[in-house]
Amino acid sequence: MKKTLISAAAFAAVLLSSCGTASKSVDISGEWNVVSVEGKEVTGNPYIGFDMENGRLYGNAGCNRIMGGVEIDSVNPGHIGLTNIGATRMMCPDMETEQKVLEALNEVAGYKASATGVELTDKDGKVLMSLERREAPAVSINDINGEWTISKVDGVEIEVADKTPFLSFNVADNAVHGNGGCNIINGSFSQEEGNASSLKFGQMISTMMAGPGMETEGKVLEAMNKVASFVVNEDGTLSLMDAGNNEVLLLVRNTGKTLSE
Template identity: 35%
Template sequence: MRKMNKTMIYGMLTALFALASCMGNGNPVSLSDLEGEWNVVELAGQSVNTKQQPFIGFDTREMRVYGYGGCNRLMGSFEWSDESARMVMDKLASTMMACPDMEQEKALSHALSLTKKVKRGDTDQILLCDSLNQPLAKLNRRCFMMPLSDLQGIWDVVKVNGEVLPDSMENRPFFSLDITEKTLSGNAGCNQMNGKFKTLEKPSNSLVFLPISSTRMTCPNIETEFEVLAALKEVTTFGMLPNGHVGLFAAGSVQVLELAKRKN
């Protein structure tokens, strides 16, 4: 009985703490604060645990919401009131793919349909709450939106598929992007590479690399080069990461490359 009571008390305290996080009087969230993309890290107080990271993106210029639920792509519009940080997302649609486990995606869709308020959480974090200030979802900043023109220049590859490239690498992969000509050139870690890229009308941060050609030398760290070239083929979007670097993302919100702009 004591064990049961402790469990019940702990659960009640957890719920009250979560509720307080939506009822707090922290700094209000503005529409401009929403701009960009957010990873969904909690739903109804439960941690999101999946290889295909769900995320939500807010395009505040067109008042459009989009994202990925773990299986299907989400899209629609949202309404916003700056005075009360009130949000309505009750007109969302999604693709219709079937996946082995759809429960988490259903929970996300349900949370979005009930969202009425947005509160600020910890650093680079927001909370989606219902009309009674009960928390529905916790979102961590994935990336900020940035104009394509900001990609102009030379970029060093610092991470590939989440793995940090060691500083001891003799030939660190890098590439230069020419936004006017929409071309890519650089070194994948061993060989010179050249190619082109394109953007799509939607989403506004789309980025797709066309087939890339390269020289054919053999080097000790050729595996890293293979990973870089494979990652570039998968890229669908880009964004500014909270640390100031640029992330290149594949379908399903997976970050495949992290880039640092080379200083002149």
Template identity: 40%
Template sequence: MKMKCLYVAVAAAVLSLAACRSSKDAVSVNDLDGEWNVVEIQGQAVQAESQPFIGFDAQDGRVYGYTGCNRLMGALTLSKPNKIELGQMASTLMACPDMETERLMLNALASVKSLKCSGKTLVLYGADKEPVMLLQKRFEVVPLSSLKGDWRVVSLYGAALPEGMETVPALNFDVTANRVTGNSGCNRLSGAINHDGADENSISFGNVASTRMACPDMDTENQVLSALNSVRSYGLLDNGRLALMSEGGTIVLELERSK
């Protein structure tokens, strides 16, 4: 019983660490939690039209992600320092042109036994202690106050905006008044910013309304409004852009600071 109490105390101390200091450190829950892009599988660079990622929620004992085609979810167990067990994965059943990346990813995840973390890189190892998957932090969690100001939309549902747009969709975040305003490519829009303080990168937009002018490109207009209504979280990408994501972690809007 004393040994068990000691282990809990040590574990609590480890959980207070906020980042991976080196690959020699025990990986804490804080290190692991969050979403990671899949960069390599079995030593081969991932080349997928839509970026696969893995998300870890150690507190709730779950893993989730996206294979580039289907959503996946399963259970995870952290039994010992740097040891991890992933339960059998369940996934959606969409058929996509590239099913090979998905197959390799699911096979690699099924073989994972341990992990190491260094900075923004996480390596998953199989039973033979050979790396099976290389991951990199998908985004940085930043305070809501970091969103303040003007942003322009650079991609929508992973695709670049049509060339030659007369008015580029743009958003302004007033985090003090909890308001979002802007334009969807033609019409003006406004709505409320909702943020759950218990989930630091949560965001959603309520009561989004827009003017109703007829525009040459209503497709982009409608997609911007649809994307805004689906947003549930945000994060800062390595390129400095802001990602707004739907419930499943899909980036529906990518923004950059207006110059």
């Protein structure tokens, strides 16, 4: 039998070539629906987004928004590092899916292409999650128009000591009106050109009364200064996010008598 010899250098070149081709064929950037965790289909429409330009992971675990860091290993194709995985702390009727998604994310060490999308694996190559490409929902500033009660500041439920804090957006005039917990506040908001989910408040003017709601008001105004974008959640609530994509204010649409009346 005729034997074919290949040098170590040539063999290494073949390996590098094949690895390079494989790594280029799997692009995980963008948003993905979580189809299954450890082979079992999930409910609640969880999804994961990979912002590779900024090294950021974001999404929804089925109830709460998730965030963290992401880094692709450029030396070892198919290896990935997820860091500082965290989530907001809202309670939902079904938390089982969320728990499974978060536990799986903390074990992710690799990724590979699948017939329908991408699979995330652990350090031993075991498939943890199956993902399919997600079409990002259309975002419009008109989605925030109207009045919203402020429910949380920096993830903590607001305790109403005086006036109920709220914000009312007039999209047509780029104006915002509301109450921080004690005083009436008025101001404006703007968006970055070409960034439909961006949101930045202008200087806010308020009345100067003193009352038991001043502590809450201080927290609300401080959070408003950090706002850089917004997200309309699947349950209809509105999250106002800082530049690091952390939720600083959670708002609930007011469908009853307006608080400004």
